[in-house]
Structures are given as structure tokens and as C-alpha cells.
Amino acid sequence: MGSEELYTSGAYVEKVPDWHVEESAGKAWQILRLLRRNRLEPRTIADVGCGAGEVLRQLQMALPPQTCFVGFDISARAIELALTRANERITFTLGDIQQDTAAHFDILLVLDVVEHVEDYFAFLRALKDKSDYKIFFFPLELSAQSVLRPRGLLHTHDAYGHLHYFTRETALQSLSDAGYQVVDEFYSPDALERPTHLLGRKLLKLPRKLLYSLHQDFAVHLLGGYRLLVLAR
Secondary structure (H helix, E strand, C coil), rough: HHHHHHEEEEEHHHCCCCCHHHHHHHHHHHHHHHHHHHHCCEEEEECCCCCCCCHHHHHHHHHCCCCCCEECCHHHHHHHHHHHHHCCCEEECCHHHHHHCCEEEEEEEEEECCCHHCCHHHHHHHHHHHHHEEEEEEECCHHHHHHHHHCCCCCHHHCCCCCCCHHHHHHHHHHHHHCCCCCCCCCCCEHCCCCCCCHCCCHHHHHHHHHHHHCCCHHHHHHEEEEEEEEEE
16 A cells, blocks of 8 residues: 555544544644744644644634634545545645645744655655745654664554654755755654553653653653654755
């Protein structure tokens, strides 16, 4: 099954029925933090691969009433879920933003999407002219512990369809190679905040927290479990 077919066929919703809605409030909070750090007040925000649309709903509740939102997704099932959140300021489109030649926004959200795209360099270059700023979430799954475990990285491939695995350095270099200028970036401690039923993740929470408090880069490279949040132009 090709990478796009995983989402257009409905197979992905079988793996993740709620389309990661439980992570949306945390993602929105980190996006708001990034906007405030950089004194950005966008009037238009688009979410590429918006899923169920909950991130946009959370942002709408926190941002000024003149801000408008658009979600794009190639999955009909995702858009079906997202339309339950649509209102006069949030709209959703079934389709690929790369094909919309007129699309342009103040901020483009690309949250946990790049790792799903086969040719992600072409994807990044195609998005570059779609907005003034882009906000990326990269899951930092390439760590010492994930490499040492026999199926450490393959778990995310099987569970979520991830095709690529990043460190902080390779994520930033990929953006640079695609022609982006990084404006700001920081870690998002997902593993410390996200509820989980997996025993391995539960056992790693404490050492991740302790190491992260001592040395962030070392903790991320050794144990993983974090995302990189990036603001780029």
C-alpha cells in the first residue's frame, strides 16, 4: 500500500480511529507558545493534514476573533470528522494543498506530516510559497534506545505509517536543504505529557524527565520521546 493510499483508503482510521484528537490540545498550546515568543498575530492559518480538525478548534478558542482557519486533508474520513468542528471561521477541504495554486496564508501548520510523505523534499518545496511562515512538528524518533531495540523504529511504521525518522539535526538540515530559513525551534516533551497504556513508554517517563532536566539534547538523543517544534520561513 502506498503512503497516500494508507489515508485515502480508510486504512489509517482503522489504526487510529480518533485521528490523534487527544494530542490536539497539547499541540495547540505549543503553537500558541511559539506564536507569542515570536510576536506573530496571524489572520489566516491553514493546517496541512488536519485530521479531525481539533488543533484548529483549540487555536480558534485562544486566538482573536478575526483569525480564520482552513484545514486540508486527503482523507475523506478525516474531513468527515473535521466537519463536525466547522463553523464560520473554520473550514475544511478534502484535497491536497499542493494542487491549490491560489492558496496562501499567514501561517501554515505541518504537524506530524513530513514523516508520512514518501518524497518529503518535494513536499517541503511545494509548500514553501503557500504561506509567510510555517510551523512544523517533527517527531524525534531516531534515538539511541530506538535503534538498539530490534523493532524500535518499525513500531511507528506499523502503527502510524511513518516512513522517515528524524533527529533534531536532520530535521533542521532537511528544512535548510529545502530552502527554508529557521526562525525559532524548541523541543516539545510529548513523552512526559501524553497518556499511554504502553508499558515501555511508562517505564521511560521518569528517566526521560530526569535526563531532560539535566541536559535536553542528551536526553532527546539517548531516549527519544520528544517532538521538535520549528518556525520557518
